[in-house]
Amino acid sequence: xxxxxxxxxxxxxxxxxxxxxxxxxxxxxxxxxxxxxxxxxxxxxxxxxxxxxxxxxxxxxxxxxxxxxxxxxxxxxxxxxxxxxxxxxxxxxxxxxxxxxxxxxxxxxxxxxxxxxxxxxxxxxxxxxxxxxxxxxxxxxxxxxxxxxxxxxxxxxxxxxxxxxxxxxxxxxxxxxxxxxxxxxxxxxxxxxxxxxxxxxxxxxxxxxxxxxxxxxxxxxxxxxxxxxxxxxxxxxxxxxxxxxxxxxxxxxxxxxxxxxxxxxxxxxxxxxxxxxxxxxxxxxxxxxxxxxxxxxxxxxxxxxxxxxxxxxxxxxxxxxxxxxxxxxxxxxxxxxxxxxxxxxxxxxxxxxxxxxxxxxxxxxxxxxxxxxxxxxxxxxxxxxxxxxxxxxxxxxxxxxxxxxxxxxxxxxxxxxxxxxxxxxxxxxxxxxxxxxxxxxx
Amino acid sequence: xxxxxxxxxxxxxxxxxxxxxxxxxxxxxxxxxxxxxxxxxxxxxxxxxxxxxxxxxxxxxxxxxxxxxxxxxxxxxxxxxxxxxxxxxxxxxxxxxxxxxxxxxxxxxxxxxxxxxxxxxxxxxxxxxxxxxxxxxxxxxxxxxxxxxxxxxxxxxxxxxxxxxxxxxxxxxxxxxxxxxxxxxxxxxxxxxxxxxxxxxxxxxxxxxxxxxxxxxxxxxxxxxxxxxxxxxxxxxxxxxxxxxxxxxxxxxxxxxxxxxxxxxxxxxxxxxxxxxxxxxxxxxxx
Numbered sequence: 262x263x264x265x266x267x268x269x270x271x272x273x274x275x276x277x278x279x280x281x282x283x284x285x286x287x288x289x290x291x292x293x294x295x296x297x298x299x300x301x302x303x304x305x306x307x308x309x310x311x312x313x314x315x316x317x318x319x320x321x322x323x324x325x326x327x328x329x330x331x332x333x334x335x336x337x338x339x340x341x342x343x344x345x346x347x348x349x350x351x352x353x354x355x356x357x358x359x360x361x362x363x364x365x366x367x368x369x370x371x372x373x374x375x376x377x378x379x380x381x382x383x384x385x386x387x388x389x390x391x392x393x394x395x396x397x398x399x400x401x402x403x404x405x406x407x408x409x410x411x412x413x414x415x416x417x418x419x420x421x422x423x424x425x426x427x428x429x430x431x432x433x434x435x436x437x438x439x440x441x442x443x444x445x446x447x448x449x450x451x452x453x454x455x456x457x458x459x460x461x462x463x464x465x466x467x468x469x470x471x472x473x474x475x476x477x478x479x480x481x482x483x484x485x486x487x488x489x490x491x492x493x494x495x496x497x498x499x500x501x502x503x504x505x506x507x508x509x510x511x512x513x514x515x516x517x518x519x520x521x522x523x524x525x526x527x528x529x530x531x532x533x534x535x536x537x538x539x540x541x542x543x544x545x546x547x548x549x550x551x552x553x554x555x556x557x558x559x560x561x562x563x564x565x566x567x568x569x570x571x572x573x574x575x576x577x578x579x580x581x582x583x584x585x586x587x588x589x590x591x592x593x594x595x596x597x598x599x600x601x602x603x604x605x606x607x608x609x610x611x612x613x614x615x616x617x618x619x620x621x622x623x624x625x626x627x628x629x630x631x632x633x634x635x636x637x638x639x640x641x642x643x644x645x646x647x648x649x650x651x652x653x654x655x656x657x658x659x660x661x662x663x664x665x666x667x668x669x670x671x672x673x674x675x676x677x678x679x680x681x682x683x684x685x686x687x688x689x690x691x692x693x694x695x696x697x698x699x700x701x702x703x
Numbered sequence: 704x705x706x707x708x709x710x711x712x713x714x715x716x717x718x719x720x721x722x723x724x725x726x727x728x729x730x731x732x733x734x735x736x737x738x739x740x741x742x743x744x745x746x747x748x749x750x751x752x753x754x755x756x757x758x759x760x761x762x763x764x765x766x767x768x769x770x771x772x773x774x775x776x777x778x779x780x781x782x783x784x785x786x787x788x789x790x791x792x793x794x795x796x797x798x799x800x801x802x803x804x805x806x807x808x809x810x811x812x813x814x815x816x817x818x819x820x821x822x823x824x825x826x827x828x829x830x831x832x833x834x835x836x837x838x839x840x841x842x843x844x845x846x847x848x849x850x851x852x853x854x855x856x857x858x859x860x861x862x863x864x865x866x867x868x869x870x871x872x873x874x875x876x877x878x879x880x881x882x883x884x885x886x887x888x889x890x891x892x893x894x895x896x897x898x899x900x901x902x903x904x905x906x907x908x909x910x911x912x913x914x915x916x917x918x919x920x921x922x923x924x925x926x927x928x929x930x931x932x933x934x935x936x937x938x939x940x941x942x943x944x945x946x947x948x949x950x951x952x953x954x955x956x957x958x959x960x961x962x963x964x965x966x967x968x969x970x971x972x973x974x975x976x977x978x979x980x981x982x983x984x985x986x987x988x989x990x
Contacts, residue, residue, distance in 0.1 A: 314775070315775070335930030337929075338943045339943075339947065342942070350839055351843075351848075353840075354840050355843070356848060517949060519756065542949065542950075545953065545955075546952065548748070548753070610950065610951060
């Protein structure tokens, strides 16, 4: 069953690649089944495209240790800012870099368009499975047998950032369930603040909440994609936030703007449910509140549960057409498992490792001053382990995000509901899949 | 003009006031963002988030500039230099080619002249953005993507410049003058450079400025072509940084200061060349 599934997906990918490039010779001869992964002779030069600032310094560590495998860093804007588009252009022109940074939610798109090498047969790759946090491994294998399409790099486990001082002063207990969160929101509104804000454009944030609720937006049974933006869990999350918005319990300041920073800096917004990398966004956006914040696990749907969501994270993939997949795979493994590399990535770019060992890095063990010296990374390490491993992204996330964000914008402007936004997203996603000749389950 | 002079002074005053108000509003409209950019680039990261956008807080401009030029090994200065080279050399050569082409189309009669001109004119209608991807695929064939030339060569072409040069050459370079130059024994090339070029100077300055601004602001072509950040023009570099702000918030200040500094060369180019420009427009109107 698994094998036929894989063949179908591959066939599908080839079909799409051909359709997109309009060139019948683009079908790769047999390489899609997993490559013959052997070391190359002589000195090898690899190119690696990543938008992580300071990645050059990390790669330099590798280059010094491996004089025969030299990696050149290429850079650009973040994935959806243009680099993914560039990858696809380069793949059709046949000059893609050996390695590329790809976020988890974009991987299926590259898989469907046959842009990734299957590096499962490269030494140490399949064996490294147990080093990685369970859910990340499923993201890079798509649950196919004998397949690994990328090496997980970082994750964004979610938790609740909250203004400890304000909660204590107002005598509000820190919410552990979503019901308590709503009750707290009412009290905070009475105090003149807002518990948080609802972001229009961070649809992947919303997906993280659905992820926590045990929901799925996509599934692939090998034959076709099942689009379930309106699944019961997804609808539950939408109805919950719709309630908060309708009762004016959350503010509407647009995320990542000055207004938004200001809302946190002046204490008018009290909490933020966000990923581990959000720690820096608060400390830089709200410098006047240093020492007043703390981190707690995400509120749960039922008391006593321990589920977390995830927001963001990327992988290092070997792109189709690489002449040195073996060396590329070894570099990707080193970059994302070696303690020295992980420490450098964390220091330079706040990346939170995707390996189980990486979560115990010394840099992640200390208390953080901004959060009252709380050891906040302990909370996130726990959340990483509590993330549902079966969540699947779809092949058209950019479009899905855009359409759902349009709907969310309408809700914040006073028309429609979040549930309706998801329904529209569902409809348009199916239309987009059909337009790309990707089979959809009816 | 004479009609205007004969009207009552009050009416003249009213219409002048109205014109001034309109001009004032549009000036404000265009200058406020630049003012905001300047103010923001003088602020520390904390003040940026917490103080009013249009007035000074603590003056940190020089600290910001020094962290900008030292960040990531001073890559920002490299980007500025790249932009100056792409835009400066590209506009200079582009202007030369456009001038020669437009001049030839205006002054020489040869079969197919109108067809060539119409094709060039058609080129004005095709946005540069639409050509970026085909250019990428062509350069890929020659393994020339991610190189200086992949951005520089396409910048040399300016259909609008050719159009402008032709119109201006037919209006401002008299055939009699060319005839005289030829009689004096000057070759065609020498005639072009010593006689026609001088007469066409106002048009050339215009073409140069247009081309300079177009290359400086050209973002999509470098985005598609370049991977090596030491080749980036400043627009692409700042965009790449800006896409990191969510995760590396320190960069926000650098993006703002960098954006502010990156408009200065454009302002210099305009202020130093507009003299020629005004002269040209005046000369045209008297004729």
